[in-house]
Amino acid sequence: MKIADSIPVREVEETYVNIHPIQAAGRLTAEAMKALIAFGDGYSTCDQCRKPFRLDKITKPPIAEFHDNLAKFVNMDHARVTPGARRAFQAVCQSLAEKGDSIIVTAVAHYTEFLAVESAKAVVKEVPLDNKNIITGDAVAQKIEDVTRESGKPPVLVLLDAFDYSFANEHDVKGAVKSAHQYDVPLLYNGAYTVGVKPVDGKALGADFVVGSGHKSMASPAPSGVLATTDEYASKVLRTTQMMGDVTSRKFGIKEVEMLGCTLMGGNILGMMASFPTLKQRISEWDEYVKKSNYVIDAILSIKGNRSLSEYPRKHTLTKVDTTDSFDVVARTHKRRGFFFSDELKERGIVGEFAGATRTWKLNTYGLSWDQTKYVADAFKEIANKYSLS
Amino acid sequence: MDERINNLFEALFALTDLRVLFRETAPLHKFSEEQKDNARDILNRAKDALNKLEEAL
Numbered sequence: 001m002k003i004a005d006s007i008p009v010r011e012v013e014e015t016y017v018n019i020h021p022i023q024a025a026g027r028l029t030a031e032a033m034k035a036l037i038a039f040g041d042g043y044s045t046c047d048q049c050r051k052p053f054r055l056d057k058i059t060k061p062p063i064a065e066f067h068d069n070l071a072k073f074v075n076m077d078h079a080r081v082t083p084g085a086r087r088a089f090q091a092v093c094q095s096l097a098e099k100g101d102s103i104i105v106t107a108v109a110h111y112t113e114f115l116a117v118e119s120a121k122a123v124v125k126e127v128p129l130d131n132k133n134i135i136t137g138d139a140v141a142q143k144i145e146d147v148t149r150e151s152g153k154p155p156v157l158v159l160l161d162a163f164d165y166s167f168a169n170e171h172d173v174k175g176a177v178k179s180a181h182q183y184d185v186p187l188l189y190n191g192a193y194t195v196g197v198k199p200v201d202g203k204a205l206g207a208d209f210v211v212g213s214g215h216k217s218m219a220s221p222a223p224s225g226v227l228a229t230t231d232e233y234a235s236k237v238l239r240t241t242q243m244m245g246d247v248t249s250r251k252f253g254i255k256e257v258e259m260l261g262c263t264l265m266g267g268n269i270l271g272m273m274a275s276f277p278t279l280k281q282r283i284s285e286w287d288e289y290v291k292k293s294n295y296v297i298d299a300i301l302s303i304k305g306n307r308s309l310s311e312y313p314r315k316h317t318l319t320k321v322d323t324t325d326s327f328d329v330v331a332r333t334h335k336r337r338g339f340f341f342s343d344e345l346k347e348r349g350i351v352g353e354f355a356g357a358t359r360t361w362k363l364n365t366y367g368l369s370w371d372q373t374k375y376v377a378d379a380f381k382e383i384a385n386k387y388s389l390s
Numbered sequence: 391m392d393e394r395i396n397n398l399f400e401a402l403f404a405l406t407d408l409r410v411l412f413r414e415t416a417p418l419h420k421f422s423e424e425q426k427d428n429a430r431d432i433l434n435r436a437k438d439a440l441n442k443l444e445e446a447l
Binding site for chain 1: 399
């Protein structure tokens with residue numbers, strides 16, 4: 001089946017159990033799919049856009065109310081939707097940094113944090129991991145001191161991933177906030193792997209900014225994300241334009257500079273809105289999803305030679321495992337090499353691992369039912385048995 | 391909303407619910423009794439909407 005004669009219908013989620021590391025929590029709810037059907041047209045949010053002509057002020061559909069609810073959802077004062085978490089990083093970096101300023105990220109920061117810093121003409125400085133691959137508050141404090149000593153001025157921002165993309169280890173956010181604030185440096189909480197799947201309370205954490213990813217963890221279409229902040233920083237990051245045209249004297253006063261005016265003007269924001277009631281409910285089920293994650297990882301670890309590169313027991317549904325001494329041993333002599341493993345999984349209706357990888361690879365079990373969880377766990381053990389690995 | 395348009399969306403939305411049921415039961419799609427009942431309800435909603443739509447053409 002093809003769309004417009006060339007685009008194959010994507011039926012990955014209908015046909016398989018998908019354990020792809022970055023796709024699991026972005027799968028749409030039924031309501032988001034319905035919103036896309038109804039609001040897929042380009043500027044569909046603009047049917048009843050009235051003065052002052054800004055996305056977050058639209059009341060029909062209730063986009064303004066959604067913004068208020070989004071801020072409450074992460075317990076911050078203000079929220080805006082953005083085209084992905086990355087554009088939120090960029091908005092904050094560009095607002096706070098002058099050319100040559102230092103911005104602290106971590107040794108497991110997502111690449112888009114690097115790009116956001118570079119786009120602001122600032123300089124990236126990384127906090128190293130400890131021996132358990134965790135970012136500690138003390139390490140953040142040390143880095144702030146190092147940067148201040150080396151460059152002559154403190155960094156203007158700390159970007160910290162609550163759970164990182166690489167190991168999905170939980171980092172010491174409260175400790176990092178305490179350290180950053182000791183030096184009067186604001187902290188951005190990167191919740192790309194938390195906002196939408198587990199409760200996040202920005203004020204309790206002391207974060208100055210909370211960023212979430214719609215397409216990664218909020219069951220929303222890509223690109224979508226959220227930037228939330230405090231009253232203190234709203235006037236900087238959400239500042240409105242002051243420019244006037246020299247020929248026409250035109251001004252666009254209400255438009256926010258870092259948002260480039262309106263952000264998500266169509267199906268993306270309606271998809272976020274439609275999934276929102278589900279998000280509010282599903283964050284209370286986080287512990288159950290972590291249990292399922294541990295169930296699958298325990299099955300993988302029951303196979304001789306396997307180990308978890310992520311902290312264990314798991315505190316997240318995303319995990320990096322090392323199967324060099326098990327599945328990779330088979331791959332070394334198999335005619336399909338590493339693809340034997342993908343073949344075996346696909347034969348059992350499981351996809352999403354990095355095809356061909358049998359050494360270190362990641363999986364995410366978020367959203368699976370218990371039936372699917374047990375099915376996936378059994379599949380790994382079955383494959384191990386088939387090749388006499390267990 | 392025009393009744394025909396309403397029925398059009400009703401059918402599309404019902405089939406979307408069925409789509410999600412397939413996702414929730416992948417890869418084997420072995421429906422429990424409750425899921426079978428749910429699927430029947432969804433299909434009846436879709437059929438009903440399509441029948442009304444056809445009658446109103």
